[in-house]
Amino acid sequence: MSKDSSRVRLTAGRVASFACPDGKSQAFLWDTDAPSLMLRATPTGRKTYAFEGRLNGATVRIGIGTAADWSLDAARKRAAELKQQVDGGQDPRELERQKLAAADAKKLADVAQVEAERLADMAVGEVWSAYLAERRPHWGERHYADHLKMAKAGGDVAKRGVKIPDSGERPKTVPGPIYALLNMPLRDLTPARVEAWAAEQAKTRPTYARLCWRCLKVFLNWCAEHPEYSRLLATANPAKTKKTREVLGKPAVKDDALQREQLTAWFDVVGKISNPVIAAYLQTLLLTGARPGEVLSLRWDDLNTQWKGMTIRDKVEGERVIPLTPYVAHILAGLPRRNEWVFSSTRALSLDPASIERRKAKHVRKGSVAPTGELVQASVSGHLTDPSSAHRCACAAAGLEGLTLHGLRRSFASLTEWLEIPSGVVAQIQGHKPSATAEKHYKRRPLDLLRMHHERIEGWILEQAGVRFDPAAHASRLHVVG
Template sequence: MATQKSRVRLTAGRVADFGCPAGKSQAFLWDTETPTLALRATPTGRKTYVFESRLNGATIRINIGTAADWSLDAARSRASSLKMLVDGGTDPRELERQQQAEKEAKEAAAAKAAEQARQDAAAAALTVGEVWAVYLEARKAYWGEAHYRDHIKLARAGGKAIKRGTDGRGVTIAMPLHALMGLPLRSLDALTIEAWAAREAKTRPTSARLAWRLLKVFLNWCAEQPEYAPLLPSTNVAATRKTREALGKPKAKTDALLREQLPAWFAAVRNLANPAISTALQVMLLTGARPGEVLSMRWEDVNQQWRGLTIRDKVEGERVIPLTPYVQSLLSKLPRRNEWVFASTRTVKMDGKNMARRERRAHAKGESMALGEVVEASATGHITEPRSHHACACQTAGIDGLTLHGLRRSFKSLTEWLEIPAGVVAQIMGHKPSATAEKHYTVRPLDLLRIHHERIEAWMLEQAGVPFEMSAVSATLRAIA
């Protein structure tokens, strides 16, 4: 404290009249009634009540407040309470810091609780469909096109008006996963999924089993995401025994051509009016390739020089198999309509409903189009689903239950008659090696595969009674404008 202080009994008038003398940075007027209270004035005219005392040999000074905000009686009361703290050995400044810290901690806790409540409310409203969309976007780059389409298809809503494929309803039905899309993610539990599985298994067990497998992987992905994991139980609620039992086990498919059915099948398929579909079906049987692999072949995949056929493999990316003579002769007869070997020839007559959209596309390409013009209607440019044609051919041939994938199964089954090495057949079909020796030590070049593959083709044609001469193979592929 200062050695000499100006003390008076503070009154409202003296507080109002007190000011800082010229040339000084501040001035104090001490109260005689409360000795630890002073009025401080600065050259700017600001007047503040201050408390000053000594604690442990050191001077402490604390601002109480401005004279405009504090009455004199309130300032004296505050100074007295601070004096009591100092006399008790407590530093008011430290106490104030503690109180401020406690206040800030309470405010922070309240803010955290409010934010948690907001997040909980948002999480409670987060639906399976919303997270499903995020999941598809995150995983799309790691999936094949067909796998991605399965996720879209199986979660699709119904109610779309179409003319075909609705069994007379006129509108599509909701797919299996759609029933779960509107539920809150956190509401998914074992009981919900078990009830869903039991319901779906009654009408469409095959689709439901695929949907269930996709759902299990989706929930595993959610469990790995920090923002979704707290919404779900620690275990995968879709992987329960009751769900698995409700959906049942898929039965192994056994549809395949018998050797004695080959003449009737080839005769019916070769008589199909659409040469591209006729060729595609025969290529599926003679190569053992998956239907989608055959239908998505491009002309650049057909190597006439080295007699190779590049297959876009869904497992390994691609594989090259021999371009056998009969398959080569079939492909040489197809016109090049676009980049696809099995180009779509399906057309539709335009009407006013779709005209505006087609006109915009034509305008963007600098083309013109008249109302009623016949245009190509395929979205992909190539044949995608020749099931109906194959079904008609099988009906003509008197063959029941043979699917497109059954042609791939037929290739494998029929090779058993020739005792072709299993590894050769697996490599042509695109199956992964099943043994260490096959995987790491056996390398079969294209010319070695060709020996076996041409033998398979020749035998099938012989059994089918299909006349074919090697000289019939065209050296070039025909193109049309």
């Protein structure tokens, strides 16, 4: 017992009047009714109850609480409980720690139970949203937009299509294939359910359904890698079944491409397209063998007039540089420089800034984006976005129905066979991955070597098409604009 302490029978009055003497750091007052209970006072006027006893030869002191919060009877009762524990050989502090640990464990178990119940009822759509959010930093804008599109609810007024005769309105868009699965719990996405979904989608849009099915398999693989979702899956990947593959069928091999004898007709009708930007775009597409979207996003800064090169935004390698051949340079030099885009859109110039901002906000709400990160509408992006309609009309006039924009890329690769151009050269120009060890690790063709082959390809195609063009007489008029 401290020398600054005394033992009396504690009463409410004594507790209230007890104070720490001047010059002391603390003072104690022991209770005679409960010998292990003491009252401690400090110079600040704070008074607290505490228990003190001996356990295994050592002094054990445990705070009970302040006199303001604890009544004297309650403090005596608590001191008696602590004394009983000490007399029984138990350390009250260890018992309290065990009690708190048990309470924390129960709380964690309750939280885990609530989370397990939430996950058990989690819909496919909620997990799909989490999947898109996690993967978006690793995807391109177009790939992300495709995933949004395949899960859209539909019901919007279609921007294309024949108007309904009775109402004069355009039809509504249909839901994306994945949308049919979004509202069901993930645990109910069984192989049988996926097979039924595939059979239904294959009735009207088998090609798009095959794409969505492949994306669905990747999504479920992602779920299998996350413990919180993997335990909800009926199998390792419910979408990976033989019956689903059979129901969707195999994609037909696309073989639309221009034949040598069709080049004259194609160049003739394309040259008559009223919009010179579209006409130049289509010819550039054929003569470079690039992907349609790569040419659409071509900027004036991508054209190197000094070294006669063209930088293509490549979906495989990020970007590649191909030759700027004479005829392509000639037709591009004749295009108007309205903005940063080589194949610019006149629609962008017809809107005031406020209208453009309204359209941007509208398409941001819908989540529609273009491959370059710009919004889909040409009026917003500033460049062509869908010249396929003009191309279809031109091909119909020439009797070349079914030739797609990607078919022009296929045409470039096919026509080079007539010249026996090395396959590695064609692959490097078109942006295909090397298919052989020597191509992948050893051969690095400089731009000059590619140009020798590429100009030969261009000259031969123009010759077969009956297009008169003298590179020397039509020296490139492309130049740097300051």
